[in-house]
Amino acid sequence: MNDDVFPAALREMGRTARLAARSLAGLRRAEKDLALGAMYRWLAATRESVLSANAEDIADAKRAGSSPTVIDRLRLDDLRFDEMLVSLTVIQQLPDPIGEIVSERRRPNGLLIQRRRVPIGVIAIIYESRPNVTVDAAALCLKSGNAVILRGGSEALQTNRIIHICLANALGDTGLPTEAVQFVSTVDREAVGQLLDGLDGAVDLVIPRGGSDLVERVRREARVPVLGHLQGNCHVYVDASADRANAEAIVLNSKLRRTGVCGAAETLLIDRDAPEDLARSVIGLLLERGCEVRGDADLRRLDPRIGSATEDDWRREYLAPIIAAARVRGVGGAIEHIARYSSGHTESIVAEDLVAVERFLSEVDSAIVLHNASTQFADGVEFGMGGEIGIATGRLHARGPVGLEELTTYKYVVRGTGQTRG
């Protein structure tokens, strides 16, 4: 595509998204839910075409030598298609966050100061292979009154294009601006740069969802606010006071329930004062379930099947049946290790000693800290938010699961009767 035409097309996308955002901000819940229902019907009626576009994407990806992980993420089958539809129904049933008076105070001079929840505006979402993100992101943004510009992975292009047509048709059918959900259908990597630059102020927020290359690029180039869904280098710490059954169940579930999700545990920390047989049994169970364990010298003494961890392993997000493991000096040692290596996503302590528990929950500075529960609960649905667009690992605006409320901001509405300031 011509270099001059291409940025102009994207800028136009930004301009029309901004206009659409202004209409969306004032919509009533019923209008948005009607459009979500239409999206459901359009997608359901187009299932065969979406699945065959997806089959073509998969064939292309295989020819291009994509990894099995990429192919798996890219794949839509009937089950995953149904999940996409269910997600639309769930989001339709969630309460509308917009317009809520979050807080209110009356000042001595009679001014009534209200904080009212409003949409963020125009959100750009840059993601990789999973096509369900196209539907989830569009639905969450619509329900929260935001216009969205979607830029999916090139390997899912044909699938995403047809999904986007369904979504736009649904908007049009229900009288909403079709520019409320836009899709960047070029594979040019320059498009990402344009979005990160904010399209002349049209983009209020960028949400990246993807691997470390994308994340690194966003960090380097973004000129607009970013809600970073970054790495999940999650830790489970087993304290000397841990209940053995809890420790075994939580470590296994945290690591192995699904290994490809950002809430999967990547490092196991075991208290030096924990009984050797507790450490041995937890690690033994991991090994027996096919998980590679890379331990420090102290742990390697326990079991010859434990491999050797290097400095690099403490920082890795494996997203695979591999876990790094170290012994640490009590809860303080665990806190230090996590402060040094964690990506600030999710960490869990397994312990019965409540002093150690409260110290861990207070001093570990990650988006989510858990006591006696699996790290795999790091998920908006599990948190009761109904849906999520990712887990934010930054510190501003939102941390942890980003659901409908996290896609909003607020403004102050001040009601007076002629007050002037002295």
Add this chain to the structure above:
Amino acid sequence: MNDDVFPAALREMGRTARLAARSLAGLRRAEKDLALGAMYRWLAATRESVLSANAEDIADAKRAGSSPTVIDRLRLDDLRFDEMLVSLTVIQQLPDPIGEIVSERRRPNGLLIQRRRVPIGVIAIIYESRPNVTVDAAALCLKSGNAVILRGGSEALQTNRIIHICLANALGDTGLPTEAVQFVSTVDREAVGQLLDGLDGAVDLVIPRGGSDLVERVRREARVPVLGHLQGNCHVYVDASADRANAEAIVLNSKLRRTGVCGAAETLLIDRDAPEDLARSVIGLLLERGCEVRGDADLRRLDPRIGSATEDDWRREYLAPIIAAARVRGVGGAIEHIARYSSGHTESIVAEDLVAVERFLSEVDSAIVLHNASTQFADGVEFGMGGEIGIATGRLHARGPVGLEELTTYKYVVRGTGQTRG
């Protein structure tokens, strides 16, 4: 200063600020309030030295040909010094935002999910001539559990240095890390670039306070989240339904109470359907109080003293006794004008027609929208926050006055009894 030494010194500042932030996060209220009290006593005892350092800064600024506005902002007299001390007392008396459980829900599986308020971490504040910012920013950051790196304007360097010594001494005296409040005492503009780059991940948030040059530079260079205290191009819209006494009082107060503050009105919009004598009297009062009025053709007919507004005037933040003025087609015309030209800070409608009022309050997308009240109420103290570090005009994390709560974030604390995910 040597180029290699200088960035290394700043990185070290970032590293020690991060360590200090970890200690601050766990402090109880009493410990923080004790340090605020010590700051008060150190400053009160050092008044003469601070004022004489300030006199030197002012003499230098005059020799360098600084504008009267800069000199005025730079000046500390006894009254302003007292205000600085009062501000410490006020912040000491504010409730501690840290540790508060903002929300809590029990999930069907028994997990208790709490959102707990925590500090942001390390905040860099880049500001210009007002030395009181040094005290206010340090006190607000300390009370909210954040470490702060202050980079004040070069013209206030001697004043800020001695104020910083007082603050650091107070921290040391009360057993808190002196690195919790750091001051960049070089005037090298490279320091700003280093801070905007985040000092190797040590800076969680940058808050700029200053003119458009600084703001533009921050927008261009920042690699870390920014809470932008940008321009205040504030509007007052007088509807045809306005009460005349309200219109006169609110317009005058919005523009002229203080002209150098960001909440001062810069553009007056008058409904075309408003009676001519209402428009004439409001503008007449402005002119009589010495305010220059730059109007559109429609308004210039009303009074020969009205100057001519150009396109540029609709975007200007005068911070001076000058106001741009236009007639607009009802509340819809006002909303359009504001959408096009406003900086998103504060806008007020003067009206008795409640349909017009609600439309204005809903559709004007600025941080603060007011009905029948002066734009000069755009202030954290007037909002009941006790103190503020500025007015955020961005859309993420915080909008409007940035007080203690806005200097915090949250984390999820999840309490289980052995739950694993199915």
